[in-house]
Amino acid sequence: MSVSKSICNARSDDALEQAMSSVASAISDASRVSILCALMDGRAWTATELSAVAGITASTTSGHLARLLNNGLIRCLSQGRHRYYSLAGPQIAGLLENLMSVSMSPPTPPASRTPQHLRYARTCYDHLAGELAVEIYQLMQQEQWLEADGSMLTAAGKSRLQSLGCALDPRPRRRACCPCLDWSERRFHLGGDAGAALMTLFLQKAWIERIQGYREVKVTSSGKIALRRHFHLNVC
Structure with missing residues (x-):
């Protein structure tokens, strides 16, 4: 050199x-x-x-x-x-979520530091986060909707999401799919274009509703039925 x-x-x-x-x-x-x-x-x-x-x-x-x-x-x-x-974009939200995860002291369980209503379901910029989002991500892995590293949807995953009504961009300007570390659960939820499309679908179908003033979202009665039917999740 x-x-x-x-x-x-x-x-x-x-x-x-x-x-x-x-x-x-x-x-x-x-x-x-x-x-x-x-x-x-x-x-x-x-x-x-x-x-x-x-x-x-x-x-x-x-x-x-x-x-x-x-x-x-x-x-x-x-x-x-x-x-x-x-x-400025989803990458900034990811940076902040990761910073939250690092900032929480390891000896203290996340549940004691995070209000339960935020821990269960909230937004992470333009996609879902919290326990609910982590459970959906785990199911997507188990059902092989995602590649092993979570970087892409499989053909089956694209088909399933589109059958639900997700409007997936064939040429997204951002990552089509990525695992996003959840700061309260310390596990991954779905990020990228697919994560945004999924949250948009949930809002359009009124399966979730925003709580005014902050990041919390609430699962509606129809949402509980849909989550049980499509994702095998029982929401109380």
């Missing part, structure tokens, strides 16, 4: 390390973490709403949002006089 190429690689490594440090620094503030966690429900929030969630002033919120925007963690959409903020 030439000296010039070695120097170039070293500079590239330095740039990556600096970028990683900048992202880590952006997440290091508790108020910014509160904002990011609120945005993990997959919806867009106004600065006023995020200010209330984080318990900080509007001017302070503005500074935090600018920091998160500059580091590519969130995006902003303007509609008329209003500006709405959301996570």
Whole structure:
């Protein structure tokens, strides 16, 4: 390897390390973490709403949002006089979920640290998370709807999801399917385009409904029947 190429690689490594440090620094503030966690429900929030969630002033919120925007963690959409903020993408939600998992102290059981209503069913950006999502993922593995590493749907898996009414994108701009580590269960649930399509289906068929204000979702009466029928799950 030439000296010039070695120097170039070293500079590239330095740039990556600096970028990683900048992202880590952006997440290091508790108020910014509160904002990011609120945005993990997959919806867009106004600065006023995020200010209330984080318990900080509007001017302070503005500074935090600018920091998160500059580091590519969130995006902003303007509609008329209003500006709405959301996570920059599912990869950011995955990063936050993994950080939650790492941050929970090992000696303490997850159940004692996570409210039961959030532990059972919640959103992880645009897909389902919690005990329910983990159970669905396990069934998909057992029924071989997924490849062994969870990176792709099998032909049978695509057929089954489409028969339920899932609108799978044949050319997704993101990963078609991936395992996403669930921070409360410490096991995987379904992420990627397939995970988003499945949650969209559940919402469209009213098998689940969002609980206003945070990430919790509730399984409806028709949802309990559907989960028993299609996924062999008994929901109390």
